[in-house]
Amino acid sequence: MNMSFKRFVIKRAVTMFGVLMATLLITIALVGSNMDAILKQSVALEIRQQVTDNKHLVASFKNPQELDAFVENQIKQRTDALGLDKPWYYPPRLGLSMYKILTLDFGHAKFLTSDTGSSDVKDIILEKMPRTILLFTTATLIISLIGIFLGALSGSKINSKLDKITSAFAIISSSFPVWWIGMLMIFVFAFVYQIFPARATPLIPVTDPGYIGSLLYHMALPLITLVLIGFGSWAYLVRNFIVGIMQEDFVTAKRAAGISEKKIIYTHALKNAAPPIITVLALSLSGSLGGAIITEAVFDWPGMGRLYYEAINVLDLPVIIGETYVLTAFFLVSIFLADVLYGYFDPRVRKG
């Protein structure tokens, strides 16, 4: 590790942190006033309830106006204590909300709960996270394996039938929205041939010992869909890397030295294509996480994406903010990894 690489990593890390803060700020700016209105409403409701439940207190007032004034006063005290008298962009408040989110204190959800019944947003997200990671990392791994193999194969036989089919498949498969293919898969494998369940949420409780097995069975359909739609463009990408490398001088030299074409591709060419491939791997993982919202909604997969979808439907703002933060963090970490890996393998980038 030399100095310039270190500086490059630090610079990227600072940028990524800046992006995280900017995204957070935009999210708060967009939902902040809404959130305040909802909070104020629930405070008012809560206090009215408390006062009317307290018979002695109600009886001690001479007329309804006095009661109202008392309630108003109580509400004002409570909202002031919560800091709601100041708008969301009041710097100390903004700082406090940012700090809370940074330390993963997202507060309590308004409507949604975790499977175990907790309404703490952190609990809900932590419960869903492993499932999303399970589905999407498995899919990305399978996609990259098939993609690298197929890409190397068609890259070694440019303009062959296989090469043409791979390229055509790549272009066509990336034109269809994943979620639409998902609907087709549900139609074919849950309706026409009833092999897989249409809804990907296991029906048995989390505590049941068969839960993991059931989860994996329910995962099959979304997994197949993600792989089917994803490996084409991967193969195309790897193919283009290989084609580029095969034109380089060192390959010609190896050929002249009598090393077999197969060996050149699978050892030397792939080794040289590894850096960009690893970079794209990290990037595509982040990309698929963004797409998780729609994919999980189609398959009803009980992960972070579906949680986001549900949170939007009922406008559960604490969940939306928490999820946006976690998704952004994931996204940025993978972009950061991709950047650093790329910089590590290709020293020219560090200057840029």
Next chain:
Amino acid sequence: MSFSSKEVWHEFSKNKIGLAGIGILVILFAMSAVAVLTIPIESFKEWNDPSSWLTFPKSALPAWVNYFLSEKMPEHMILQNPQIASQNVGDIFLTSNIFVVDYSYDKFPSDFIYEYTAKYTGSPLLQIWVTRPDGKEFQLISTSLPQSKIETSYHGFIFSTDDSMMKNIRKNKDSFMFPIDSLLAQDIVFSKTGQNNVLNGHYFFKVNLYNVNSKSNLETSKFILGGKVYGLMGTDELRRNLTVGLLWGTPLALFIGITVAIGSVVIGLVYGVFAGYKGKKTDESLMRFNDIIYAMPALPLLIILAVTIGNSIFLIVGFLVLFGWVGIAKVSRSMALQIKTFQYVEASKIMGQKDYKIIFKHIIPQLLPYAFASIAISVPAAITTEAGLSFLGLGDPTFPTWGQILHDANTYGAAARGLWWWILPPGIMIAVTGLAFVFIGHAMDVIVNPRLKR
């Protein structure tokens, strides 16, 4: 690096894939023209208004499936020229409408609806009877219309799912040799008595309107026999004609895709060229900002924007541009870095040309071929992203897009229930539209980047 339009077209016309893209695009524009010319703009509002689709069949397959089936599905029938008769016995006045239908299909209809406008005073009694080909006569309904002291026009519907109709029909259970309690009205009325198969022949639906003291009229009187097939593309669960929805979707998708692409490319181009041309601190800070937008997760932010700010189609176009220009700015910048070292650019700089003149007169024209290719390549992403937002239910509800049709299909579980005609066409339209632009963009890319040529 310079291209004349003639040269470009010459190169382009040699590219089969590019021509195919143009071909598809011409068809899509023709479809848009048909949509705009034949379907009035105001009817956009009707798409999400269930009452405007009442006279259509529910979840009907496309009509052409009958060519592939040995058992014919019923077409949708709207009978509106009944035999009208009226008579009076003492104080009682009777108006009757008789609808005749020769039912020759192999499947039961999906339902039946009687739509009417009655003009009356008092409170007339409306009865519907059916006489079947085997001579059996069932009473379907007997209901009185709302009391009115002055002469009024009353518009109403009687559905085959009506509870009292079901009760009336089940009174005939002795006529059938199989249990009918769990069957729907249309599956009993049109059934043979021996087994639950369609009884073909002439059915007479008789509507009688009785009134005391004054004569009443049926001003409109329609008997709708719900088909199981309808039109070119069928209908959905909400009885909407999917042909109309798919046609409307075409100009909308083209509008969204092309507007977003042009907006993103223009902004990205100017931004990138400006940063590259200025260089130094300006470049550094502009590119840092670019990096920040580039690294933001687009979909979650798009969703939050749509939820909090609004989801009108123009806003969504704006949001998509907001995230669309970044990549183009990066490429334009690096191209501008190259072009600004060209001698004629440096010369005009020395001669004291203003910056914006150099940018717009000398640098950007050089990048136009790249810009056009980027426009073509950016369209599919814009269309699929908008479709994705609509699919999540965040689209503009006043403009039915393909994504919204799929959203509704998903909401009603169309995939798991096998309603393929509700799922396949919108997705294929999205993909075909995207592919047309990918093909064109690919062909232009080959011209713009000669390195890609073989």
